[in-house]
Amino acid sequence: MVRNEIQEIRMKEYFIDAAREILKGEGLKSISVRNxxxxxxxxxxxxxxxxxDVKDLIFECVKDFQKECDQFVEAGSKNSRRGLPRIKSITKAYINYFVQYPGIFELFFIESTNDFVNKKTDLQVITGxxxxxxxxxxxxxxxxxVLTKHSADKMINQLLYSVVxxxxxxxxxxxxxxxxxxMANVETELTNIINK
Amino acid sequence: MVRNEIQEIRMKEYFIDAAREILKGEGLKSISVRNxxxxxxxxxxxxxxxxxDVKDLIFECVKDFQKECDQFVEAGSKNSRRGLPRIKSITKAYINYFVQYPGIFELFFIESTNDFVNKKTDLQVITGxxxxxxxxxxxxxxxxxVLTKHSADKMINQLLYSVVxxxxxxxxxxxxxxxxxxMANVETELTNIINK
DNA sequence: TTCATTATATTAACACTGTTAATAAATATA
DNA sequence: TATATTTATTAACAGTGTTAATATAATGAA
Incomplete structure (x- = not known):
């Protein structure tokens, strides 16, 4: 029962890596335990x-994708001017991450009725x-x-709704x-929300 | 091979009605051919x-739900003042239809990777x-x-994105x-888009 | 009405899905 | 080396959509 920790982590990663490859490539539709x-x-x-169960495995992938997404957004927005321009850059990079990996968007925002990702806290982390x-x-x-507390709250809400x-x-x-x-539509929407 | 038309239509409806009941009640997750x-x-x-196949059957349901949604929206907006106020009423009714039947929203806007509803034209009809x-x-x-042609196009786009x-x-x-x-968020979003 | 033909409905089967219990293989301990 | 424990595998279950073969019902002609 007291399994070697290092070996266990290594084994877990074999499965997680396999699942991530499938999710990034073919998406949720192609994933299965046997696969x-x-x-x-x-x-x-x-x-x-x-x-x-497979949900636990998939959520490990979600956490990894989350980190990857953060890094992608950081890299794509760090050179923008602080404040509103950077909010726009962050949102665009966020969108582009999911365009690049549609399967991950599915996993983050669409999937619910099927059997992956259902823990309430996990959902809050994703949507937030x-x-x-x-x-x-x-x-x-x-x-x-530049913004009031209220208008900032309103803006981030509108951003999320439009992005999704x-x-x-x-x-x-x-x-x-x-x-x-x-991307033209994205530009229009973001300009409307961020630059009023 | 030359089947009685009336009987055939009747039979089709038995299956369509059954599928609609399930979709309205439990949603896509509970639907199956055997069910x-x-x-x-x-x-x-x-x-x-x-x-x-089951896709064909489900799409018959989609068409019916589409009609039902139209009637629901018509009933909920016909008393509104024409122009912008009625656009707001229509959109609110549209939203409330899907809140009432989340399974239908799934079917209309979410489902894609699973095996229901995939004909391209069907999708255009739904999203439009x-x-x-x-x-x-x-x-x-x-x-x-009250609007220019351009701002009208822009508005309907923004409405759809926010609603979805x-x-x-x-x-x-x-x-x-x-x-x-x-519904408070809905109000905020719609006001922002429709009343500028 | 009886028989033969056609049309419709059903069961059995296939290839998949997630998951679990029983078994086989590998490893560690004495 | 022999025993005990841990890890991996196969077999099985209940479910999915779909198809082929079979059974039933309806229809035609004699």
Whole structure:
């Protein structure tokens, strides 16, 4: 019962890495316990020696993607001017991360009825991630009297709704059809929300 | 091979009605061919004598729900003053229809990776439905010079994005937690978009 | 009415899904 | 080396959509 910690972590990672590859590539529709295990080089039942169920495994991926997304956004926004311009950059980078990995958007915002990711706290963490990324800049804006506390709250709400709407329609429903059109719509929406 | 038309339509409706009941009640997660057939009083394989596959059946439901949604919106907005106020009423009614039947929202805007509803034209019809409902009022606004053609296009786009974002987060992710909070957010968003 | 043909409904089966229990294999301990 | 423990695998269950083969019901002609 007292399993070697290092070995256990290593084993877990084999499965997590396999699952991440599938999610990034084919997306949620292609993931299955047998699929993950095969890619990890083990039998499907072995997975259950390291995870309670597939939800637990998938949520480990969610946490990793979350970190990756944070880094992607950081890299894509650090050179922007602080305040409103950086909020715009952060949001654009956030959107582009999910455009690059539609399967991860599915996992973060769409999936619910199927059997992955259902812990309440997990959901709060996911839906709050744009908020968390923008928070330093929102505080900066309030401190410099560019925004009131109330208008900052309102703005981050509007941003999240528009981002989720834009991405849901583009990723899930192919509307608009091209990336160029999509990004033009993104620009319009963000300008309207951020620059009033 | 030359089946009685009336009987065929009747049979189709038995399955469609059964599927609609399930979708309205438990939602997409609970639907299955065996489930539908049992509720219709037939064997699961009989369904395939009347539909090519379950996607075809589900899309018949989509069309029905579409009509029902139109009527619901019509009833909830016909007494509003024409122009911008009615656009707001239409959008609110549209939102409330999906709040009442979250499973239908799933079917209309979320589902894609799973195996229901995938014909391209069908998707266009669904995502264009708010646009279609608002169109007479948008034209009215342009004619009365309340809006320019360009600002009308922009408005309907923003409306759709916000509506889908609001509903996705509320239905799929329980954010915000209460209906009251949700409707307050709806009001804020719609006011911001429609009344500038 | 009886028989043959056609149309419709049903059961059995296939390939998948997540998960669990029983078994096989590998490792560690004495 | 022999025993005990840990880890991995196969077999199985209940579920999914779908298809082929079979059973039942309805219809036609004699």
């Amino acid at each position: 993950i295990a095969e890619r990890a080089g083990y039998s499907y039942a072995t997975l259950y020696n390291y995870f309670n 991630s744009l908020n968390r990324l923008c928070e330093p800049e929102l505080i900066y804006c309030v401190e410099n009297e 709407g834009l991405l849901t329609l583009y990723i899930n429903r192919r509307q608009p059809k091209t990336y160029k059109e999509f | 539908i057939a049992e509720r219709a009083g037939y064997s699961y394989a009989t369904l395939y004598n009347y539909f090519n 439905s708010l646009n279609r409902l608002c169109e007479p009022e948008l034209i009215y606004c342009v004619e009365n010079e 974002g609001l509903l996705t987060l509320y239905i799929n992710r329980r954010q915000p937690k209460t209906y009251k909070e949700f």
